[in-house]
Amino acid sequence: MSVGLTRALRWTRANLFNTPLNGTLTVVIAFLLLRFLSPMIDWAVLRASLSARDDRACAAVGGACWAFIRDWFRFLIFGRYPYAQQWRPAIVLVIFVALLLASFSRRLPARRLAPAWLGGLGAVALLMRGGVLGMPYVETGLWNGLPLTLILAAGGLGASFPLALLLALGRRSSLPALRVICTCYIEAARGIPFIAWLFLMLVLLPLFLPPGLVIAKLWRAEIAFALFIAAYLAEVVRGGLQAIPRGQYEAADALGLGYAQKTLRVILPQALALTIPAQVNTFIGAFKDTALISIIGLFDVLQDTNTALNDPAWRMAYVEGYLFTGVIYFAFCYSMSLYSRGLERHLGQGRR
Amino acid sequence: MAHDRSRRRRDLGRPAPWNDARLRSLGLQAAVFILLLALAAYLAGNAAANLSRQGIATGFDFLGREASFAIATTLIRYSPADSYARALLVGLLNTLLVSALGIALATLLGLAVGLARLSRNWLLSRLALVYVELLRNTPLLLQIFLWWDLLRLAAPPPRTAWRPLPGVFVSVRGVYFPVPVYQPLYLWMGVALAGGVAAATGLRVWVRRARAGRPPLPAWIGFALVPLPPLAVFLAGGAPHLLDVPHVTRFDFSGGQSITPEFAALLAALVAYTAAFIGEIVRGGILAVSRGQSEAAAALGLTRGQALRLVVLPQAIRVIVPPLTSEYLNLAKNSSLAIAVGFPELFAVTDTIANQTGQSIETMTLVASAYLAISLTISLLMNLYNRSAALVER
Amino acid sequence: MGSGVQDRPMIELRHVYKWFGAQAVLSDVSLAVARGGRVVVCGPSGAGKSTMIRCINRLEDHQQGEIFVDGMELTADVKQIEAIRREVGMVFQQFNLFPHLTVLENLTLAPIRVRRMSRREAEDLAMLHLERVRIPEQAGKYPAQLSGGQQQRVAIARALCMKPQVMLFDEPTSALDPEMIKEVLDVMLELAQSGMTMICVTHEMGFAREMADMLVFMDRGEVIETAPPDLFFTAPRNERTRLFLGQILRR
Ligand SMILES: Nc1ncnc2c1ncn2[C@@H]1O[C@H](COP(=O)(O)OP(=O)(O)OP(=O)(O)O)[C@@H](O)[C@H]1O
Ligand SMILES: [Mg+2]
Numbered sequence: 003m004s005v006g007l008t009r010a011l012r013w014t015r016a017n018l019f020n021t022p023l024n025g026t027l028t029v030v031i032a033f034l035l036l037r038f039l040s041p042m043i044d045w046a047v048l049r050a051s052l053s054a055r056d057d058r059a060c061a062a063v064g065g066a067c068w069a070f071i072r073d074w075f076r077f078l079i080f081g082r083y084p085y086a087q088q089w090r091p092a093i094v095l096v097i098f099v100a101l102l103l104a105s106f107s108r109r110l111p112a113r114r115l116a117p118a119w120l121g122g123l124g125a126v127a128l129l130m131r132g133g134v135l136g137m138p139y140v141e142t143g144l145w146n147g148l149p150l151t152l153i154l155a156a157g158g159l160g161a162s163f164p165l166a167l168l169l170a171l172g173r174r175s176s177l178p179a180l181r182v183i184c185t186c187y188i189e190a191a192r193g194i195p196f197i198a199w200l201f202l203m204l205v206l207l208p209l210f211l212p213p214g215l216v217i218a219k220l221w222r223a224e225i226a227f228a229l230f231i232a233a234y235l236a237e238v239v240r241g242g243l244q245a246i247p248r249g250q251y252e253a254a255d256a257l258g259l260g261y262a263q264k265t266l267r268v269i270l271p272q273a274l275a276l277t278i279p280a281q282v283n284t285f286i287g288a289f290k291d292t293a294l295i296s297i298i299g300l301f302d303v304l305q306d307t308n309t310a311l312n313d314p315a316w317r318m319a320y321v322e323g324y325l326f327t328g329v330i331y332f333a334f335c336y337s338m339s340l341y342s343r344g345l346e347r348h349l350g351q352g353r354r
Numbered sequence: 355m356a357h358d359r360s361r362r363r364r365d366l367g368r369p370a371p372w373n374d375a376r377l378r379s380l381g382l383q384a385a386v387f388i389l390l391l392a393l394a395a396y397l398a399g400n401a402a403a404n405l406s407r408q409g410i411a412t413g414f415d416f417l418g419r420e421a422s423f424a425i426a427t428t429l430i431r432y433s434p435a436d437s438y439a440r441a442l443l444v445g446l447l448n449t450l451l452v453s454a455l456g457i458a459l460a461t462l463l464g465l466a467v468g469l470a471r472l473s474r475n476w477l478l479s480r481l482a483l484v485y486v487e488l489l490r491n492t493p494l495l496l497q498i499f500l501w502w503d504l505l506r507l508a509a510p511p512p513r514t515a516w517r518p519l520p521g522v523f524v525s526v527r528g529v530y531f532p533v534p535v536y537q538p539l540y541l542w543m544g545v546a547l548a549g550g551v552a553a554a555t556g557l558r559v560w561v562r563r564a565r566a567g568r569p570p571l572p573a574w575i576g577f578a579l580v581p582l583p584p585l586a587v588f589l590a591g592g593a594p595h596l597l598d599v600p601h602v603t604r605f606d607f608s609g610g611q612s613i614t615p616e617f618a619a620l621l622a623a624l625v626a627y628t629a630a631f632i633g634e635i636v637r638g639g640i641l642a643v644s645r646g647q648s649e650a651a652a653a654l655g656l657t658r659g660q661a662l663r664l665v666v667l668p669q670a671i672r673v674i675v676p677p678l679t680s681e682y683l684n685l686a687k688n689s690s691l692a693i694a695v696g697f698p699e700l701f702a703v704t705d706t707i708a709n710q711t712g713q714s715i716e717t718m719t720l721v722a723s724a725y726l727a728i729s730l731t732i733s734l735l736m737n738l739y740n741r742s743a744a745l746v747e748r
Numbered sequence: 749m750g751s752g753v754q755d756r757p758m759i760e761l762r763h764v765y766k767w768f769g770a771q772a773v774l775s776d777v778s779l780a781v782a783r784g785g786r787v788v789v790c791g792p793s794g795a796g797k798s799t800m801i802r803c804i805n806r807l808e809d810h811q812q813g814e815i816f817v818d819g820m821e822l823t824a825d826v827k828q829i830e831a832i833r834r835e836v837g838m839v840f841q842q843f844n845l846f847p848h849l850t851v852l853e854n855l856t857l858a859p860i861r862v863r864r865m866s867r868r869e870a871e872d873l874a875m876l877h878l879e880r881v882r883i884p885e886q887a888g889k890y891p892a893q894l895s896g897g898q899q900q901r902v903a904i905a906r907a908l909c910m911k912p913q914v915m916l917f918d919e920p921t922s923a924l925d926p927e928m929i930k931e932v933l934d935v936m937l938e939l940a941q942s943g944m945t946m947i948c949v950t951h952e953m954g955f956a957r958e959m960a961d962m963l964v965f966m967d968r969g970e971v972i973e974t975a976p977p978d979l980f981f982t983a984p985r986n987e988r989t990r991l992f993l994g995q996i997l998r999r
Contacts, residue, residue, distance in 0.1 A: 017476035024475045031477045179383035183390065193729030194722045195687035198701055202722055205714040209404050210397040252807050253844035257858035257910060258833035267857060271848050286491070293493035297694055304496055320503040328492045328500075335491035375824040 056315035070319035071326050074310040078326065081146020081301040081309075087138065090129045091149040097122050097129075098152045102334075106341045123156060142220040146301035148330065150220075154292045154302070158227035159235075159285060165228065166235035171265065173236065174243050184236075191233030197294050199230050204298060223295050231288045238280045242273030282342035286335045293331075303327050416711045417442075423706055425698045426614055438707050445703030446724060452617070452699055453686040456624040460685060461678075463625060464632025471637045482633065489630035495691055497627055502619035502695045509615070512606055521599045523607060530600035530612045539591040546583035554579040616697035620689065628685045635681065639674035640666060679736040683729055690725070700724060756819055758783045758914060758945045759804060764813035766799060766969075773799045774810065775969045781914075781947060781962075786940050788956040789949045791966035792992060797949045800966070801916045804947070805836040818913060834862065837907030841919040843899045845891035851878070851902050852887040855909045863910065870909070877905040881935050897928030901935055908939075915939065917948040951996060957981060965989045 019025040049065025052072055060067035071078065079095075080088045101122045105115055130149065133139035145153065172184030191199065203226030207217065217225075246269055254264040274281075296305035307327045311320050371377050405412060421441040422434045429447040432440060470482035489497070506526055510516065515525035523530040557579065600610025613621070643666050651661035690701035698706075704721040708714040757780040766774040773796045781787050789797050802808045803815060806822055806829050815822040817832045846854050855874035859865045865873070878884040881901035883894075891899055900920055907915060917936065921929045933955050940946055940959045950956060956963060956977065963980040965973040965988075973980070973989045984990045 017474070020474060024473075027473075027475050028477050031475075031481065035477075035481075177379055177383050177386075179387055183386065189730070189733075190726060193726040193733075195690040195701065195725055197690050197693065198718065198722050198725060201705070201708075201714070202718040205718060209401045209715065211404075212400050213403050213407060247842075247844075249840060249842050249844035250846065253838075253840065253846070255807060256805055256833065256836075256838040256840075257906070258830060258862045259858060260830070260862075263861045267861065268846055272846075275848065290491075290493040293495045294691070296495070297691075304493065304499075308499070318507060320500070320507065324496055324500045324503075328496055331493055331496065332488070332491045336487060339487075339491065370825075373825045373827045375826050375829070377824075378826060 057318035061318065067316065067319040067322050070310075070316045070322050073316070074313070077147075077310055078303070078306050078323075079147050080149070081306045082144050083146055083149075084138070084140060084144065087132070087140065090132065090137065090140075091145075091147070094126050094129050094149045095152070097126055098149075098156065101156075102337075106337070119156070119160060123153075123160065126153060142218045145220060147306050148303050150300065151289075151292050151302045154220075154224060154227060154295065155285075155289045157224050158231055158292075159288055161224070161228035162230075162232035162235055165232040166239055167270070169232060169236035170239035170243060173240055188233045188236050191230055192237070196230055196291050197297060200226050200294060200298055203229065219298075220300060223298065223300055227288075227292070227295075231284070231291075234284050234287070235281065238277050238284055239273060241280065242277035243269065245276055246272055279342045279346040282338055282345070286338050286342075289334060289338070290331065303330060410712060412713070412716070414716055416707075416713055416716070419711075421707070423710070425703065427617055427698060438711075441703055441707065442700070442720070445698060445700040448698055448703075449686070449689055449700040449728075452621060452624070452689045452692070452697075453682075456621055456628065456685050456689065457682050459621070459625045460628040460632055460681075463629035465636055467629055467633030468636025468640070471633060472640060486630045486633055489627050490634075494623060494627045494688055495694060498619060498623040498691055498694055501623045502616065505615040505619050505622075512602055513604075515602065515607075521597075521610070523600060523602070524618075525607075526615065527606065528612045528614045529618045530607045530610045532597045532599040533611045535596040535598050537594050537596070539588065539594060542591070543584040543587050546587045547580070550580045550583040553583075614697070616692070616695045619695055620692050620697050624685055624688060627688075628681060631681050631684075632678065635674055635677045636670075638677075639670040642673045643669040675739060676736065679732060679739075683732050686728055686732070687725060756783075757781060757816070758785065758818060759947070760814075760816040761800070761804075762814045762816075764800075764803065764810045764815060766796075766803065766808065766810045766812075773969050774803070777813070777966075777969070777971050779964065779971060779974070781945060783945055784943050785945055785962065786960050787947045787962045787964055788960040789947065789964045789966060790951060790953075790956070790992070790996075791972075795966040796969040797966055798918050801838075801918055801947055801949060804914075804916060805833050805838055807838075834910060835913045836916060837910055837912035837914070838916040839900070839903050839907055839918070839920045841923050843891070843896075843903045843923070845899055845903055845906070847891050849890075850887070851883075851889055851891065851894070854891070854902060855906050858906075859909050873909055874905070877908045878902075880908070880938075881905045882931075895928060896924045897931045900924065900928075900932045904932075904935055904939070914945045914947070917946065917950065919949050919951070921950065921952060953981075953993075953997060965992065967992070 018028040045064070046066050049063050050068050051060045051063055051065055052068050054060045054063075054067060054069040057067055057070070060069065076085070076088060080091050083091055101119060104118065126149075128134065129137070130145050130153070131140060131142075169184045169188055172180045173188060175181050175184075194202075200223065204219070204222055207222050207225065211217065250268055250272070251264065254268045259268065292302060293304045296302050296308065299305075301309070304327060307323045311317060311323050316323075372381075417439040418437050420434070421436055421438045423441070424434050425432055425441065425444050427448055428444045429451060430444060432444045467482050467485060470478050471486065473479045473482070505524075505528075509524055509526045512523070512525045512527055515523040515530075517523060521532040598609050598611075600607045600612070647665050647669065648661045651665040656664065689699055692699045693702040693705055696702060701721055704717045708717040711717070759779070759781040761777055761779045764774055764777045765772065777796075777800055779787075779800075789801070791797055799808055803810045803822075804817065810822075818835055820828055820832055822829065822832060845851075846857070849857065852871065852874055855877065856865075856867065856870040859870040859873060860867060863870075875884055875887065878887055881904055883898055883901055886894060886898060886902070891902065894902065900923075904915075904920075920936070921932050924932065929952070933952060936946075936948070937955070937959055946959075948956075948959075960977050963973075963975055963977055964971055965980075965984075965986070967988050973984060973986045975984070980989075981993070984993060
């Protein structure tokens with residue numbers, strides 16, 4: 003007991019009061035923290051209301067309006083998906099979380115990962131769309147909320163991957179024409195803000211399609227998203243390609259492997275493995291970027307929150323609303339970044 | 355005889371055209387090119403058909419027409435009677451304004467965050483970590499919405515405005531802050547500043563040429579050349595200064611400068627968000643060099659401060675600048691999210707014009723090119739910097 | 749004359765030139781290696797030894813002159829290059845094993861993908877050659893888990909799995925610690941005794957004396973002297989050869 007106490011004291015001295023400056027700093031920060039944390043806890047927990055009827059009732063108590071979340075919970079998560087059918091997007095969420103966990107825990111060998119995600123996405127589309135197995139058909143305009151965010155992110159990333167590989171290889175190709183084309187595309191996509199790209203694609207895509215062919219807005223956004231992310235992912239892959247020593251190319255050449263075999267069997271596997279952390283960071287950025295589709299009128303989680311906050315009864319519950327949605331985003335992004343950092347450490351050890 | 359045989363072999367060895375490596379590569383490139391051309395032609399054909407069917411006008415004639423919409427924040431004179439082109443210019447200037455302010459503030463905050471992350475004070479470094487993780491792992495757009503609602507729904511009316519700093523007021527009407535009143539002398543101070551920069555640059559070039567091989571002049575001589583001339587002019591002119599401080603009237607403020615709640619929300623969100631990334635870059639840069647290098651410096655007898663100043667920071671800067679530049683680029687591009695709160699920067703203005711004229715293709719192409727130009731300019735500058743840094747290294 | 753397959757040189761370079769920019773890296777290099785011939789190439793650093801043997805399997809292209817491998821000329825003909833690379837195995841100074849593949853996979857990759865062997869066949873072949881270089885027990889490991897000498901022996905086995913007619917070695921032992929050099933040289937000696945045509949860049953003069961039937965001395969892109977080992981070591985004709993030998997044998 004007293005050993006623990008001594009150790010705690012020693013830790014405190016070493017980490018909080020090691021110099022006079024640090025000591026003062028600690029006191030000031032601790033004071034400020036207390037000053038701000040206690041009203042915050044007061045607001046978030048002690049005075050919070052789970053049963054209020056509207057934001058004015060909460061304001062009267064001076065606490066957080068979690069009642070808003072309770073009231074609008076299903077809408078915040080699933081949006082306007084038909085209420086009675088919301089078990090379907092619920093299963094979709096379970097599928098996504100399972101796939102993510104399986105990928106991160108590396109239960110699935112890398113070889114199985116792509117088919118698993120493809121199969122998962124197929125099941126997701128089937129569940130959301132319905133029209134088979136007695137499930138009523140639901141149009142894509144009603145695919146809302148968190149499932150939409152995840153579909154956009156996963157589908158967009160999946161579709162962007164092959165394109166990114168081609169772009170990266172093209173940019174490092176020995177053929178000048180290919181190199182120029184790929185470089186131009188990559189630099190153009192990376193130089194334009196995503197929201198401008200999204201608008202541009204949304205107006206251009208229908209224009210470029212043969213007259214009479216109409217693609218749902220969701221899929222247009224998905225295509226625009228994939229085309230955009232591909233440029234960023236291509237740069238990540240290119241970094242990996244550049245890190246492969248020349249001897250690897252030469253050994254493959256000397257063995258008589260052709261370009262395709264050399265690339266697929268020797269170079270790409272190494273370049274991709276090397277850049278997994280950077281890829282995951284790109285995924286995190288892409289996941290956050292899906293929020294921008296709320297601006298073009300698709301109902302992702304963020305747009306669901308904005309819509310719910312338009313309810314006059316809860317207009318002032320915006321902090322609660324955005325906190326709730328923020329926690330959802332945070333959960334996904336932070337777990338991905340933890341995974342990436344763990345992997346980075348693992349890779350770093352392997353190299354030493 | 356032997357000679358004969360070799361000639362025969364060579365003839366045998368002449369490749370068929372489709373097996374010739376050079377022809378192959380040419381053919382492949384031509385094929386890709388033709389494929390792209392065909393695709394472009396097909397798309398263009400579709401576009402032409404669609405456009406004529408929907409009866410949409412094309413071309414950039416609309417740029418000269420009257421804009422007939424008002425813009426709340428303008429750096430140059432603008433009225434709804436001005437042309438669309440001028441409205442676009444107003445938007446572009448606003449983009450540059452937000453970007454410049456955002457970059458400056460985010461760099462300061464980011465530097466603070468990065469150093470705090472490295473602090474040996476546990477509480478401070480943890481606090482910085484929480485800040486970084488919270489801001490990095492949630493969408494910027496969500497943060498913008500939150501800031502905006504805070505500023506328009508939670509902020510008090512002018513009479514009870516928050517005063518985070520003396521002379522600064524935050525209310526539903528926006529943020530008001532003091533500005534110096536213009537004095538004629540400022541013009542001369544500007545001239546003196548330009549002269550100082552020129553002198554410092556000249557000195558640097560001269561030092562490199564003339565003193566090569568000899569110990570370099572201390573860096574502070576160069577740095578001192580920049581602020582000293584304007585300061586001297588200021589003091590010689592009698593040090594005139596006047597602050598225009600805002601004050602509360604019955605329902606509003608008068609005096610000072612103000613920015614709209616939209617502008618404030620956008621700027622705050624951009625700064626807070628980008629600072630989290632910059633903080634990590636700064637920390638990474640310092641960590642990347644510090645270990646072995648500061649040990650080596652210590653072994654040479656340098657103090658901790660000297661080691662940081664003379665050994666670690668100069669090297670860290672080299673590691674920091676490239677990712678920092680791309681963070682600046684991100685900030686500039688992210689400023690287009692202003693459209694979500696209606697701050698009239700380039701993209702929001704463009705969107706308004708697209709809605710009014712229906713010419714989304716032209717307007718969106720314009721805005722994309724403008725951002726592309728900004729991005730390419732920044733990348734170009736960064737590449738130049740990198741090249742010079744690489745030269746110094748050798 | 750009965751110009752049968754047997755008396756045609758396995759490898760022949762005729763007046764080969766190569767420039768990097770303005771610098772001539774190979775100038776007027778001519779060399780003929782008979783079937784079963786064992787050539788050791790030596791010379792000071794930067795002489796163009798690597799460049800010369802890398803030209804033989806088109807890792808570099810020459811700009812003037814002719815190179816024949818097994819009667820096929822090296823030109824821009826892609827099919828021809830593929831055919832020649834199938835016949836020529838190469839071992840690098842830095843091993844260049846594929847780090848993401850196991851030893852066995854390193855060995856079977858090319859036989860399966862290029863020679864279109866079945867997996868069974870390729871693995872049997874791989875094990876045969878692993879036994880030949882005396883490390884069959886390492887088949888399941890990754891390259892990073894092996895010592896340098898073992899890695900280089902795997903690299904030799906990998907090249908042999910393509911059943912090449914010619915083996916090129918570019919300083920195969922100079923990245924190795926002294927105690928590992930012998931195990932690699934022993935494998936190469938055995939290979940030489942089995943009748944393989946070999947060109948080997950090395951500064952291991954003891955090994956050269958034992959293995960080579962011809963020595964080539966290069967300097968500044970030129971072949972200065974070509975001689976059988978007993979003459980080369982005892983009575984070099986050229987002054988530069990004598991100087992070089994003096995330096996290298998004293999070490
Ligand atoms: N890719 C290249 N670009 C320009 N010059 C090159 C290149 N590769 C080789 N060289 C030059 O060609 C010359 C011959 O190089 P090479 O590697 O063949 O020499 P070497 O005899 O193998 O030397 P070492 O014993 O050091 O391996 C050197 O002067 C080298 O600088
Ligand atoms: Mg060499």
